[in-house]
Amino acid sequence: MNSMFLGHCQSEDGFIGTEASYNNDATPPHQPLVIQQQNSVPRESAAYVVVNQPQRTVAMIYPRRHTNYTIPSILACLFCCWPLGLAAVIHANKANERAAVGDYERAERSAIQARNLLITSIIVGIVVTAFYIIIYVAQFNAAQQKLQQLQK
Known part of the structure; x- marks a missing residue:
C-alpha cells in the first residue's frame, strides 16, 4: 500500500x-496529514524521513545606476562654456529625477546627453581660451614692436 x-x-x-x-x-x-503507524515497531528503531521543502527566496535586484554628471557640469558651467555647461546641468538634473522615479532608461539617456554636453563645453572652453591666449600674445607682441619702434 x-x-x-x-x-x-x-x-x-x-x-x-x-x-x-x-x-x-x-x-x-489542503488537509492536515495524519500519519498512522501500521505495524508496531518500537520507537527506538523507527526511521523518520525529514524532507526539506524549498523555501521562498527573496532576491533584491538593484538596477544599474547612471553616472551622475551634476558636479562636473556645474564646474564646466563656471569655468568653460557656460551655455553648454548650463544645458549639461539641466540634463544631469533630469537624469537624477528620472532615476529617482524609476525610469532608468530615460535617466540613462539624459545622463548620456549631459555627458556629451559636458565634453562639448570643455572642448569649446579650451578652444575659446586658447584663441584668447593667442590673440592676447599677438596683441602683446604687436604692442612690444610698436614700443621698440617708438624708442628708435
Missing part, C-alpha cells in the same frame, strides 16, 4: 519514488 507524503510516494519497503499518484486514501494537500 502506498501513502502520499508531500508529492513523494513511499511504499511499504521504504522506497521513496517521485511518481505523483494520488489514491483515494491519500490526504488532499
